[in-house]
Amino acid sequence: MQSIIDLDLYPLDRPESPEWQALVGSARADLARDGMFNLADFVRQGPLQQTVAELTPKFATEAFTHKRRHNIYFRKSIEGLPPDHPALQEVETVNRTLCGDQVGGAIRALYEWPAFAAFLAATMDKPALYPMADPLASHNVMCYREGEGLNWHFDRSEFTVTLLLQAPDAGGEFEYRSDLRSESDPNYDGVARLLQGADPEMRRLRLNAGTLNVFRGKNTAHRVTPVKGGRDRIIAVLTYYERPGARFTTEEQIGFYGRAA
Numbered sequence: 601m602q603s604i605i606d607l608d609l610y611p612l613d614r615p616e617s618p619e620w621q622a623l624v625g626s627a628r629a630d631l632a633r634d635g636m637f638n639l640a641d642f643v644r645q646g647p648l649q650q651t652v653a654e655l656t657p658k659f660a661t662e663a664f665t666h667k668r669r670h671n672i673y674f675r676k677s678i679e680g681l682p683p684d685h686p687a688l689q690e691v692e693t694v695n696r697t698l699c700g701d702q703v704g705g706a707i708r709a710l711y712e713w714p715a716f717a718a719f720l721a722a723t724m725d726k727p728a729l730y731p732m733a734d735p736l737a738s739h740n741v742m743c744y745r746e747g748e749g750l751n752w753h754f755d756r757s758e759f760t761v762t763l764l765l766q767a768p769d770a771g772g773e774f775e776y777r778s779d780l781r782s783e784s785d786p787n788y789d790g791v792a793r794l795l796q797g798a799d800p801e802m803r804r805l806r807l808n809a810g811t812l813n814v815f816r817g818k819n820t821a822h823r824v825t826p827v828k829g830g831r832d833r834i835i836a837v838l839t840y841y842e843r844p845g846a847r848f849t850t851e852e853q854i855g856f857y858g859r860a861a
């Protein structure tokens with residue numbers, strides 16, 4: 601793992617050491633304050649560039665083009681909400697996705713490294729986290745070309761872990777609004793306000809390649825703005841759950857990836 605991650609900077613291989621505990625502590629403090637934490641230069645430049653070189657031809661030939669109009673919930677209707685409620689306003693998403701069964705190398709090695717899941721669990725104050733059993737959804741790499749983005753949504757899992765592999769020249773920014781809803785309060789009026797561009801608490805993040813980002817995606821509305829310029833935005837999305845064996849439904853697999861597996 602030392603060839604992929606700088607373990608001197610980020611001692612994930614030494615759980616419970618003072619350095620590991622300090623890293624977990626600062627990640628927890630950031631999560632509590634901002635709903636996210638970032639570890640810059642988490643993956644080394646060599647494996648980053650190698651991964652981009654391996655995956656670029658696959659994006660040209662075998663990636664699924666995710667292009668659809670959807671609302672922030674990725675659901676046709678929400679019980680108790682009239683179809684014309686502004687929280688159900690539709691937006692368009694376009695990007696290309698490679699699924700877990702198409703991504704190997706450093707990304708898969710990191711995804712399946714037990715010490716990485718254990719570190720993430722500690723930052724989130726959970727007893728354990730497990731990779732998904734879903735051959736498609738477990739770890740994805742997404743590519744956004746000029747004009748492409750991912751529109752407003754909430755994630756299925758409580759936390760989302762991303763690793764930017766290649767930053768675009770401009771655009772492709774990550775915009776988010778932490779704690780827009782909660783388990784007990786869907787806050788549809790707040791959702792409508794965000795979609796109308798009128799939420800003063802929306803924040804924007806420009807990531808650098810190699811940065812690990814962890815955020816509370818289930819109740820944090822977020823989007824990726826359209827990329828500008830010729831350099832694609834390429835990002836790995838790693839999904840963990842508190843129980844082993846998590847899978848998407850067949851309908852979700854087809855909606856996100858165009859196939860079931």
Ligand SMILES: O=C(O)CCC(=O)C(=O)O
Nearest residue numbers: 755762774822824835837
């Ligand atoms: O591309 C990103 O930065 C975010 C990806 C994301 O939100 C998702 O895959 O659910």
Ligand SMILES: [Fe+2]
Nearest residue numbers: 754755760817
């Ligand atoms: Fe997301």
